[in-house]
Amino acid sequence: MTTMLREQTKSNVAEFRNEPFTDFSVAANQEAMKKAIEKVRGQLGREYPLHIGAEKVTTGEWITSTNPAKPSEVIGKFAKAGKPQADQAMTKALAAFESWKKVSPQQRAEYLFKAAKVMRERKHEFSAWMILEVGKSWAEADADTAEAIDFMEYYGREMLRLSNPAPLVKLPGEDNKLSYIPLGVGLVIPPWNFPLAILVGMTTAAIVSGNSVIVKPSSETPGIAYQFAQLLEEVGLPAGVFNYLPGPGASVGDYLVSHPQIRFIAFTGSKEIGLRVNEMASKTAPGQIWIKRVVSEMGGKDSIVVDEKADLDAAADGIVASAFGFQGQKCSACSRAIIVKDVYDKVLEKVVERTKKLTVGSPEQRENNFGPVSSKQAFESILKYVEIGKKEGRLMTGGNVHETPEKGFYIEPTIIADVDPKARISLEEIFGPVLAVIKANDWEHALQVANNTEFGLTGAVYSKDQKRLEQAAEEFHVGNLYLNRKCTGAMVGAHPFGGFNMSGTDSKAGGPDYLLLFTQAKCVSAKVQ
Numbered sequence: 001m002t003t004m005l006r007e008q009t010k011s012n013v014a015e016f017r018n019e020p021f022t023d024f025s026v027a028a029n030q031e032a033m034k035k036a037i038e039k040v041r042g043q044l045g046r047e048y049p050l051h052i053g054a055e056k057v058t059t060g061e062w063i064t065s066t067n068p069a070k071p072s073e074v075i076g077k078f079a080k081a082g083k084p085q086a087d088q089a090m091t092k093a094l095a096a097f098e099s100w101k102k103v104s105p106q107q108r109a110e111y112l113f114k115a116a117k118v119m120r121e122r123k124h125e126f127s128a129w130m131i132l133e134v135g136k137s138w139a140e141a142d143a144d145t146a147e148a149i150d151f152m153e154y155y156g157r158e159m160l161r162l163s164n165p166a167p168l169v170k171l172p173g174e175d176n177k178l179s180y181i182p183l184g185v186g187l188v189i190p191p192w193n194f195p196l197a198i199l200v201g202m203t204t205a206a207i208v209s210g211n212s213v214i215v216k217p218s219s220e221t222p223g224i225a226y227q228f229a230q231l232l233e234e235v236g237l238p239a240g241v242f243n244y245l246p247g248p249g250a251s252v253g254d255y256l257v258s259h260p261q262i263r264f265i266a267f268t269g270s271k272e273i274g275l276r277v278n279e280m281a282s283k284t285a286p287g288q289i290w291i292k293r294v295v296s297e298m299g300g301k302d303s304i305v306v307d308e309k310a311d312l313d314a315a316a317d318g319i320v321a322s323a324f325g326f327q328g329q330k331c332s333a334c335s336r337a338i339i340v341k342d343v344y345d346k347v348l349e350k351v352v353e354r355t356k357k358l359t360v361g362s363p364e365q366r367e368n369n370f371g372p373v374s375s376k377q378a379f380e381s382i383l384k385y386v387e388i389g390k391k392e393g394r395l396m397t398g399g400n401v402h403e404t405p406e407k408g409f410y411i412e413p414t415i416i417a418d419v420d421p422k423a424r425i426s427l428e429e430i431f432g433p434v435l436a437v438i439k440a441n442d443w444e445h446a447l448q449v450a451n452n453t454e455f456g457l458t459g460a461v462y463s464k465d466q467k468r469l470e471q472a473a474e475e476f477h478v479g480n481l482y483l484n485r486k487c488t489g490a491m492v493g494a495h496p497f498g499g500f501n502m503s504g505t506d507s508k509a510g511g512p513d514y515l516l517l518f519t520q521a522k523c524v525s526a527k528v529q
């Protein structure tokens with residue numbers, strides 16, 4: 001593509017803007033969401049194939065996805081891939097890479113813009129799948145879909161930016177050019193908790209950079225992932241660039257991670273699996289001719305610190321929103337509130353009071369802002385931590401199963417106060433609606449406690465003392481620090497996202513460095529005659 005054409009394409013693309021959230025207080029929007037839920041419910045229980053190249057493949061074995069608010073309701077049955085299908089997908093992805101890498105960055109970006117447009121047109125349908133498959137509230141599902149749209153719009157523009165010549169030092173008698181070329185076939189492994197946004201983000205970043213991918217969605221959320229597979233097909237993405245391959249992590253996941261022809265792995269999930277993936281990927285398989293690149297975003301144990309000079313109401317609002325949004329199942333969720341002793345009782349009281357006002361119930365109803373946890377396994381694991389928490393501190397509210405006739409996996413929003421900074425519920429990721437409240441002697445102690453875990457993902461500080469905020473900016477060791485606001489809700493383009501230490505490789509998704517992880521830079525230097 002000539003420089004002129006490149007400039008032309010670029011100028012046709014409007015500046016990036018975050019997708020606005022839907023205002024569900026508007027009756028028409030409520031109607032639209034109800035209709036979308038109804039439509040998706042009409043599609044439940046079907047069987048879905050793998051997408052391997054242009055082929056739709058079934059295997060005779062299925063992953064059954066169910067509604068956590070009503071476990072008897074089957075979302076769908078999804079073909080379960082094994083090693084033979086993983087090999088087929090690898091063959092297709094390798095073949096597709098040879099032509100896809102030659103497609104111009106502008107054209108590749110166009111696929112993302114087109115997919116974003118179609119998703120925007122059908123956004124409530126995508127959200128409805130998440131309401132039913134993973135128990136997101138309307139607002140949380142809407143935010144997940146908006147973020148997915150943002151990722152496509154943002155990475156499309158980022159690829160256009162990267163396709164411009166990088167500024168290099170001019171040497172006499174030489175013409176030097178640096179360009180960002182793709183890596184090869186990548187394996188994308190997303191988690192269930194942002195089953196659309198994170199899947200779309202990692203996948204489209206890889207694709208727009210010129211790679212082909214095999215996507216192994218979480219076994220909890222193959223349904224929403226399938227909707228995205230279909231969308232990519234609908235916008236005409238060449239077959240084999242994207243392959244949809246649900247399957248067990250321990251077999252198909254491990255097999256592909258170790259495969260000599262996998263060039264990179266984009267993983268988001270728990271610390272345990274992330275470390276395993278990293279370790280397996282570091283072993284060189286026979287025939288492998290590269291060091292695999294691993295982008296691994298993992299867990300968190302995120303804290304909100306409140307000092308005696310803070311706006312206590314704002315702090316309590318921020319703690320409750322961050323601790324219990326999507327039932328505490330966000331990597332960025334506030335699972336520890338660290339409050340200096342002078343205002344400890346006051347803040348604790350406010351947090352408990354607000355938490356008691358959360359409306360627990362079916363996520364299909366707009367008025368409910370607190371739904372079930374994702375699965376039986378999560379339910380059991382969180383309840384174990386609730387019991388540990390009852391021994392490690394003072395139960396302030398919650399601590400029980402919330403019973404429903406549908407036997408949904410509901411756990412009450414739970415607050416445990418007076419927790420020791422070294423207690424298990426203070427240090428281990430619970431990934432559910434359990435907030436540990438810790439009393440700090442003073443500001444310095446609070447900051448020290450905030451840094452006492454192996455993680456380093458998000459954190460927030462509420463204070464009106466500018467010096468302390470500056471100190472926190474320097475010393476609170478997390479990838480995403482928020483001052484006087486909640487610690488969840490990162491926005492693409494505004495809050496590049498990723499954590500330190502055991503929270504991962506700090507890839508900064510939704511930021512200007514992200515696509516570099518999916519590319520390699522080639523420098524061509526020509527002697528000018």
Ligand code: NAD
Binds near residue numbers: 198251277331503
């Ligand atoms: P998980 O680690 O259980 O699973 C993540 C993915 O890995 C899933 O798709 C799973 O099927 C797959 N997997 C499991 N075993 C595998 C194996 N042996 N080889 C390859 N793949 C395998 O995590 P989860 O329960 O899906 O998600 C929750 C976790 O994700 C939490 O720890 C949360 O903090 C973290 N998370 C982190 C971020 C971030 O940006 N840092 C964002 C969202 C979620």
